[in-house]
Amino acid sequence: MPVALADPCLPQPYRVERRRRELAGTVTLELAPLAGACPAFAPGQFNMLYAFGVGEAAISLSGDPASRATFVHTVRHVGAVSGALAGLEPGATVGVRGPFGRGWPLAAAEGADVLVVAGGLGLAPLRPAIYAILARRERYGRVVILVGSRSPAEILYRRELERWRQRSDLEVRVTVDHADAGWRGHVGVVPALIPRADFDPQDTLALVCGPEVMMRFAANALLAAGIKAGRIHLSLERNMKCAIGLCGHCQFGPSFVCKDGPVMGLERIAEILAVPEI
Amino acid sequence: MEGIEEILGRHPFFAGFAAEHGRLVAGCARNQRFAAGEYLFREGDPADAFFLVRHGRVALELVEPGRPPVVFATLGEGEIVGASWLLPPYRWRFAARAVELTRAIGIDAACLRGKCEADHHLGYEMMKRFLPILVERLQATRLQILDVYGKR
Numbered sequence: 001m002p003v004a005l006a007d008p009c010l011p012q013p014y015r016v017e018r019r020r021r022e023l024a025g026t027v028t029l030e031l032a033p034l035a036g037a038c039p040a041f042a043p044g045q046f047n048m049l050y051a052f053g054v055g056e057a058a059i060s061l062s063g064d065p066a067s068r069a070t071f072v073h074t075v076r077h078v079g080a081v082s083g084a085l086a087g088l089e090p091g092a093t094v095g096v097r098g099p100f101g102r103g104w105p106l107a108a109a110e111g112a113d114v115l116v117v118a119g120g121l122g123l124a125p126l127r128p129a130i131y132a133i134l135a136r137r138e139r140y141g142r143v144v145i146l147v148g149s150r151s152p153a154e155i156l157y158r159r160e161l162e163r164w165r166q167r168s169d170l171e172v173r174v175t176v177d178h179a180d181a182g183w184r185g186h187v188g189v190v191p192a193l194i195p196r197a198d199f200d201p202q203d204t205l206a207l208v209c210g211p212e213v214m215m216r217f218a219a220n221a222l223l224a225a226g227i228k229a230g231r232i233h234l235s236l237e238r239n240m241k242c243a244i245g246l247c248g249h250c251q252f253g254p255s256f257v258c259k260d261g262p263v264m265g266l267e268r269i270a271e272i273l274a275v276p277e278i
Numbered sequence: 279m280e281g282i283e284e285i286l287g288r289h290p291f292f293a294g295f296a297a298e299h300g301r302l303v304a305g306c307a308r309n310q311r312f313a314a315g316e317y318l319f320r321e322g323d324p325a326d327a328f329f330l331v332r333h334g335r336v337a338l339e340l341v342e343p344g345r346p347p348v349v350f351a352t353l354g355e356g357e358i359v360g361a362s363w364l365l366p367p368y369r370w371r372f373a374a375r376a377v378e379l380t381r382a383i384g385i386d387a388a389c390l391r392g393k394c395e396a397d398h399h400l401g402y403e404m405m406k407r408f409l410p411i412l413v414e415r416l417q418a419t420r421l422q423i424l425d426v427y428g429k430r
Binding site: 148 | 348
């Protein structure tokens with residue numbers, strides 16, 4: 001999707017409109033531009049969010065791509081910048097550059113089954129894709145959403161998952177790595193849900209996002225289920241800095257994750273995905 | 279009414295199983311029903327059976343003294359509960375509890391071990407079916423212990 005930006009290196013001021021606590025250390029921010037509307041974005045793209053005086057971080061867009069009023073970002077406090085962003089309160093100002101990168105190839109999914117595999121915070125960059133699919137539900141075959149989490153208390157967007165689970169045109173399965181005896185749902189890793197899901201492996205597009213180890217396991221399970229590598233797409237995370245393919249910080253083999261990704265086809269990256277030096 | 283042999287024949291675990299082997303296994307099998315909360319077995323008990331889940335959900339759990347049980351896996355329709363019957367000392371290393379009403383085929387372990395010893399073709403077919411399950415669960419365990427969703 002073309003991005004109309006006067007200067008992609010210049011952060012634009014946005015105001016925090018709303019802040020919602022999702023999980024311990026994880027919040028969702030709604031950001032509105034001080035002037036005008038948000039630029040359009042494609043599901044899977046990211047913004048560079050600048051906590052003034054602290055630094056800048058690449059954060060996936062996690063809201064509805066049909067909405068131009070605000071950008072929605074779910075941020076987890078893992079370091080200084082993400083901690084500063086997660087601590088922003090309504091009314092605070094944040095710098096925004098973007099949207100950047102290549103998103104999920106939803107056009108290639110039309111007419112086919114869609115299998116969404118999310119682990120932990122990986123559901124955030126997939127949520128815009130789910131919104132887009134649901135907005136044009138008739139264009140897709142079976143839609144399966146598999147979500148893995150560490151524990152029942154750490155399931156992201158839990159209420160939304162419950163709402164989706166009520167729909168007859170979605171198959172939603174949630175699993176956790178560990179639980180106490182009070183949890184009545186599934187326990188196990190998310191790749192283990194793949195053989196249990198109902199989809200046609202010959203005609204399915206798989207969208208995967210989560211910790212990279214989880215994605216490698218999921219990719220192996222998807223291949224074992226019969227989905228071709230060319231129909232499996234992963235969203236990668238690297239050290240994005242400039243976000244426009246100039247600085248090289250996010251180099252991933254012959255590609256830059258910021259410009260050629262973050263969503264990349266398994267066919268293209270399978271050989272280097274497990275190489276620790278890359 | 280469908281017999282055990284037919285039910286076993288349709289269970290994914292026995293896909294491609296020879297008819298004569300199916301009859302041998304069926305001779306060790308019986309239908310079992312577990313109410314929600316009922317234990318299929320507890321840690322330390324003799325591993326005298328394994329279970330093919332037909333309907334329902336089973337939680338595998340470990341207990342630490344003074345703490346509630348930790349569920350590390352759940353198994354459902356079409357899956358197998360229990361591998362400790364394969365190896366000495368034939369004791370369960372965890373507990374299995376029905377999360378909801380669960381119907382399963384229970385296979386008598388001593389009966390089946392005896393038949394596998396007598397017919398190594400049967401034993402080999404059983405091992406070929408159990409080994410992928412064990413490898414898959416080992417892989418899943420690796421991913422679990424990496425705790426990939428934790429803060430890094």
